[in-house]
Amino acid sequence: MSHYIDVIIPLPLERLFAYRVTAAEADFLEPGMRVAVPFGKSKIYTGIVHHIHQSPPLNYEVKDIELIVDELPTVTKDQLKFWEWIASYYVCSLGQVMRAALPKSLLLESETIILKNPDTEVNDDFLDDKQFLIMEALLHRPALKVKEVMDILDRKSVLPILKKMLEQEWIILQEEVYSTYKPKTVKYIFLNKRYKDEEQLKNLLDDMTRAPKQRDTVMSLFMLQTGNKLVTSKLLQDRAGVSRAIIKALIDKNIFIEEEQAIDRVLDEKEQGSELFELQPAQQEALNEIREQFAAGKTTLLHGVTSSGKTEIYVRLIQEQLELGNQVLYLLPEIALTTQLISRLKHYFKHQVLVYHSRYNLNERLEVWNHVIENKEPYVIVGARSAILLPFQNVKLIIVDEEHETSFKQFDPDPRYHARDAAVVLGHMKKADVLLGSATPSLESYYNTTLGKYGLVELKERYGKVLMPEIQIIDIKDKHKRKKMKGHFSDSLIEQMQEAFKNNNQVILFQNRRGYAPILECNTCGNAPQCPNCDVSLTFHQYKKQLRCHYCGYHTIVPPECPSCSSTSLDTKGFGTQQIEEEFKELFPDLKIARMDLDTTRGKNSIEKIIEQIDTGEVHCLVGTQMLTKGLDFRNVSLVGVLSADTMLNFPDFRAHERCFHLLTQVSGRAGRTAERGKVLIQSYNPEHQILQQVSTYDYGAMFKDQLEDRYQFKYPPYQRLIRLTFKNRDYNTTLQAGQWFVNALNQIEHGVEVLGPEFPAVTRVRNLYQVHVMVKMGKQHHPNTIKDYIRKVKRSFESIKGFNSVRCNVDVDCY
Template sequence: MPFFIEVVLPLSLPKPFTYAVNEAEYAFLQTGMRVAVPFGRNKIYTGLVLTKHQTPPQLYEAKDIHQILDDFPLVTQTQLDHWQWIASYYMCSLGEVYKSAMPGAFLLESETLITSRPDFNAENEQLSDDEYLVYEALQTQSALKVQEVVSILNKKTILPVINRLIAKNAISLQEEINEKYKPKTIRYIRLQGEFLKQEQLSELMEVLSRAQKQRDAVMQFFQLQASVKKPITAKILTEAGVTAAVIKALVDKNIFEEYYLEEDRIQFDNATNTGFGLSPKQQQAFNEIKTSFEQKDVTLLHGITSSGKTEIYIKLIEEFIATGRQVLYLLPEIALTTQLVVRLTAYFGNQVAVFHSKYSNNERVETWQQVLAGSEKAKVVIGARSALFLPFEDLGLIVIDEEHEQTFKQVDPAPRYHARDAAIVLANLHKAKVLLGSATPGIETYYNATHGKYGYVTLRERFGNVTPPEIILIDIKDKYKRKRMTGHFSDEMIDAITETLYNGKQVILFQNRRGFSPWVECMTCGHVPQCPQCDVSLTYYKYKNALRCHYCGYNIANPTNCHKCHSTDLNTKGFGTEQIEMELKSLFPNKNSWRMDQDTTRGKHGYEKIIDSFKNKEIDILVGTQMLAKGLHFDNVGMVGILNADNMLFQPDFRAFERAYQMMVQVAGRAGRKGDRGKVFIQTYNPLHNVIQQVTTNDYEGMYKEQLYERHNFKYPPFYRLIRITLKHRDYEKLKDSALWLYNVLSQNLGIPVLGPEEPGINRIRNEYIRTIMVKIPSAGNSLGATKKAIEKILGSFEAVPQYRPVRVTINADPY
């Protein structure tokens, strides 16, 4: 009797495929195990078993599987249920969710590139014959495909060999980012063991009687040891007057011994962190959250910036892990995990695991297995949105910090899910609770909280009764007129930075554009260099003296003359973080300025390097993009400056005002978090603009009511759900025809508002023209599922039209 399994492949396929297995394999296999299967022409993929059955497929002959890759399921049934929901709600295939959810090392396929690791020493490791053959092949060529390994070993079952080599750190998959950052090591000095006895010590002094400086150094060492009562660092010795040359001479003579210890760059004192108590207001909020969880599964904690929300999360996490359940702590930005990991490990020790995309394959696989096993090492998982896909056994609580952040929404590739909404569904499957925290909640979240769908708790005073920062508006239109601007800084801003630095405080400056200038313009004919593949101007980077496209990565050297009229009169327009950093270096040459944006934080420890330096007061002025606005905690920031508030306000997006308000309030919240009252300076051409006035008075309610009124009038969330359909093709006319056909069919069949087809602001990327269609579905009523099915059916008939088949269609549900 034949035996079959349903296998999902990590590809965008509408349904799983059936493969044949023998009786022994059928008995051994379980849902959630991985199998290596052939698919298409000579390609191997890592598939996931969904179900077992004995019904042969009707339309094709079932192929045999190559091999079983696991001894036990790697994916739980709850995970599969969650993936099915994501696939159906966000209108993508289960294969795309599977590919996005699994760490790359679990998804080897015939096209995967394998490279050898330079730090691996084959002599120290026991390699089997097969492993050595692969290792040897990599010594003669830079990379191998999995398919090439099959021919080297002359066998089909090669995935276990590759997995063993990965585990031994002999090879890495794809191009993992090379690490330029090393953990911080501190150099310590101690006396060689033989000199610790009294008699040897007098001998030593005798030996050193002629080397006075070395003798003094040893005496100094003893004095320090008696007074400091902890290991002596080389730095302490040099500060006490012992030169590096004398230390080296004593090390060479085997009198001193040097040793190194790794040390965290951010140190937290136990007094402030591990044994903290909640303030009365925090305690009250904490009790209200627990009461709210009795009635509601989801609660919103609306606490102003620096009100101490993290301490409340920690106390709540403590209660949940005491009952033996797991906790997931989601953050919008990898930069935030750096600070938080230290705070949580100071409190929970080794029970904290971290999971995000800057971690290597090995590290992600390790965390996956710890979570699956319910290990003590992964009681609390901190991560960015991808941590949502981990195989939790018994999830009790999900904390979503800064829940309003747009980075919780995955843009490309599919699944285009929103981590906040998907986390609420995951919690529901585990019968867990969800706490959403924010100083500026998303309008939909606040609407749900005030309309009884979620619980609602507020925290309206800053921790330690610190006064909220004073917000000062600077009208730069007036400043330019009066010639009181130096570069992009008004005289008022320069004075404020000078005063803050003089008082020993640090400064954060915010400009949400990276690069030096957004574009370069010819002053003779007005020509602006454009990207040849995208409909966008090239950004100028002074440091590299190059022009770069932020959409496709195209770059050219900075032109010396205009490409159109050959004039040499070229000028840069607008300004980004790189230009601000340069201006600061000329305005404050004696101060250390640094910038934090996507260009300076590449690599796993890119964020840590900058955040640690700022925390340790090595950086005086930090310039950055929106990364800076996300819940980072620095004690010594006296002032925050927003260099141009207007470029956030005037975006072609119905959320522009909400986002601008959130961004400015969050950036302002970095100031004056301890002790003195902080100051926030906002440079703007429109000081009377409603949103800027609401930021000044911290009037969230006013902004919310105003935006809600507009949303209701123009049929936007929370009153309507949006689905954006994007069409892309290289042929402009073909795209235009196909978009019009799709729009007409949708608007005739759906009976709800359909907008489009429109050209977005940037209507060509990587040589593909773009058209978008927006479908608005009323939130009231139960038409969401039926409408999505109708849209999928219409897209099915769209693909059946031969001339429209080459047009690429992507669907984005809730395009936040």
């Protein structure tokens, strides 16, 4: 009887695909193993075995697999169930979840390989220059990839040349499957075994009296190797004070032996962690309450004010689980946050801390994946949202820190999951405790505590009973009228900054816009340069003298004159972090400022460097965007200045006021985190705004009550669920027609939900694609799975319509 496997392929296709296997392969294979399978005419993909069966598919011809990649499953059975939940809840395919979850190194790649045809004799006289270069390269190398041919010919268009050579049968093509993973290796130096004998070693050193440097190097290696320590070439060079040439000479003489060994990229050497600090009474009480809620089987929200010592509570809970031999997942919204937290966790747990996020390279991420699935030792895994997709074996505690942050939501591409919500589901599947922590909880999480779905634990005082910072709202409309502004700094802010610097304290300045200015405008005709690919103005970046689009990355030099009227009178409107940095240097020329935004933190270690500059006092002031607000702990910051609160308040989004409260409260919490009370100055044209008043008094309860009333009135979460459908196409009318067709099709089904749109968003065109939104609102009386099934059904019909072939349709569940 034939045997088959159903395979998940990393493509946006809803179904699984069956492949034929032998009886022996069927016995060997398990769900979660990787197999290389043919797909389409010539491609080979890595698939994950979903299940093994004996039922042949009816509507297509079954192919055989190419090869079995794994000896043991790469994905656990529980993980496959979790993937299925994500695909079902967020209306996407299992293949898309697989592509998001697996490190690229585990997805074998299929690339076209060019080989010299062994059956054809090629006469050089018939070759043109480009063809000759390719054939010459194939004489010295067994095979070439297409991208290597591009490099050899120094041109992108090589396919026509290769096509002609194929027609002449001079070359042949082969699809080669290869893995991108390479273990990291280090070369270690050992003393030849024959010199382990003391007598032999003494004779060797006596013979080397005329080569003192070599003699010293041998002695240094002997000393370093006591205690069976592995010695690298660099360590030996540094200790002996010699060059690599001396070591090479000793290797050539067979006195030293050099061995290459694979090492772990992500684990430190095993050490004993430090003792934990004693908790303060309020923290101990909160910890006891959390344990009670966990015992009752509840997801728990820890609502603790900024600097209340939430991390110390997390550390206690982590320690308990590690001692029981369990895994712990610690999710953070921002990579910037991991830097400080990792050093704190490693202080306690040393080598048991693993880190997983996109700034780590592919090989580092693969090694974390392997450590988690092998489960040889309990680890705490610290990571951004993608860490939720790791193959946990026995995770028993999931911590979601700063749970209110929008960074936990994946907006593009699929799966558009929310890591906080997924963590709650994963915890339920794995019977793990889930703890959500925040100084400013999201409305949805706090609302769940009022319904009794989540447990609530509160920490109302700062660690060490330090007072909350004093918040002052500055009316900059009045300051401008009385000419008390210098650039974008009010006299009050400058005065407080001078006071802070005089007391050897540091200052944080917050402006939630990067670049120098959002608009460069002609004073004569009012023209502002636009992005050719998107419907937005280009942002002026001072340091590179560029205009840049923050949506698609397009950039151009700043024009010397207006392209519309040739006037040279060009001026900037609005301001970003670069302009604040420049104005600070004019106000305080002797002091140093650093900037933390997307432009300055692109490198792997760039965030660490900025944090180190602040911690060591090298920098007096830090200016930045919302990166600054996310739980960073700067001990010497006494003053926070918010340059303009109005842009956040006026953003066209139903969560704008809630998010403004979150951001301002969080950035305020960076001030006065030690003994001295901090100060916060918030500049605004509308100082009487209700949200600003609530921020100034730390009144989360009032904000929660007001926003909840608005949400109820206008049918927004947490009272209604939202699903947003986005249609994208190069043609304006086609995009609109696609949206309208979908709305009409949805409205033909008796579902009773509210379907709004189609509507163009504020930025209509991004990367030359017009986009239109359709919003589906579901009340508590509707079953979400039924509505999602309707949407899937309509989407399948939509994709079969010839006129909409080129239209992309994305489904975003809980699109906020």
